[in-house]
Amino acid sequence: MNQLAPLPSPASSPALPALIAAADDDTRRRFLEFFAVTIRNPHTRRAYARAAGDFLAWCEARGVASLAGVQPLHVAAWVEALGRELAAPSVKQQLAGVRHLFDWLVTGHIVPVNPAGSVRGPAHSQRRGKTPVLAPDEARRLLDSIDVTTHAGLRDRALIGLMVYSFARIGAALSMRVEDVFVQNRRLWVRLHEKGGKRHEMPCHHNLEHYLVEYIDGCGLREDRKGPLFRTIARGTKRLSDTPLPQANAFAMVRRRAAAAEIGTAIGNHSFRATGITTYLKNGGTLETAATMANHSSTRTTQLYDRRPDDVTLDEVERVLI
Structure with missing residues (x-):
């Protein structure tokens, strides 16, 4: 022993x-x-x-x-x-x-020196993120296109809505348990377990509250408080299993739902976080508050998600009247 x-x-x-x-x-x-x-x-x-x-x-x-x-x-x-x-x-x-x-x-005294210690990596400076972002009307069309008469549809709308309205990372969303959706001050809140062991709690947008309640009640999850919130579909049953939804499956779902909604942008899981942040800022939100909502330690990180300058660029391009 x-x-x-x-x-x-x-x-x-x-x-x-x-x-x-x-x-x-x-x-x-x-x-x-x-x-x-x-x-x-x-x-x-x-x-x-x-x-x-x-x-x-x-x-x-x-x-x-x-x-x-x-x-x-x-x-x-x-x-x-x-x-x-x-x-x-x-x-x-x-x-x-x-x-x-x-x-x-x-x-650990396995090797005497670190051969990588003196090697410099490539120079890199990034002021704009590369994650594809949806316009607000595209995000709305995607959410409205999901058939919510099935367990899979209820789950997918709730997951996408969570990332859009709470700016949640896909990893934090998929690690949630049913008990991480809770009522506080007569409002539904979500608890996200973010990178670095950080616990982040956010009140739900009224649309997200509707999506989560319909999903949890429609799929009979309310009593399984310790179980995973987002789950796979059991083979041959069209009902939720007890297995947490893997990130790769979530990505495939997002691509499939986007294609069904005739959205041409090659979006991924992270696109909804960027879409939510950009939409919030376009509607008068401040960068500092967006950083708090996204659980960013610095507004410089949040700025990578801000795609408002894209609209300015598109308007300026159209000035080339040839």
Whole structure:
């Protein structure tokens, strides 16, 4: 009981990068601990694991025999190669994952120095977000087009409405439980569990309140307070299961609903957050309040979602009267 179970042998650990699988137990344990101990956000963990695996596979393919053989030149060459295929933010995220991993290996006395510590990522400055945004009438058309005579329709309208009216991230929305929809001061509120363990509570817009109440009551969720709020549809039943709705399924649903509503914009889950923020600002809301509602620590982040300047640009383009 006082000893850790032995790590699986390299042959039984196909998920480990080859350079890690071929190393000793201490190295393999320290590598696994990096993802299990230091990273709580599942999306960050997945992204960093993919970056580490890709980098170590890249090194192995170029003759690096062990972790100790990884040099800054290898990291720099890998970053250059990534820059020819990926956007700068993606390259910077992958480099950050590798840098943090080697920091952890250094403090665990697995390698003497961090080969990624001195490698600079690509320059990047962003003043405008890239997330596609819907016009208010498009968002309304999308919500109104959903058939709410089915459990799937009630769920989808409630999920999309939650992201539009509360500026919720898809991850926070899908992690909600039924008890995270509650009454306070005679008004329905939602509780969102955001990145970094932050708990964010918001009163519901009257449309969102209608969507959530119809969904919860129509699908019989009110008594299952500890259960997930948004769920998959049980196979062959057209009724909700007990399984939380995965993010990939939500994305596929959004694309399917947009196509059915004849919306040409290639929207995704995050589009509704940006749509809600932009619409709020267009109707006289302040940037500071929008940042609070979106649970942003800085208004600079909120500005990335503000697409009001797009309207000015379109008007100016039409001045070219040729």
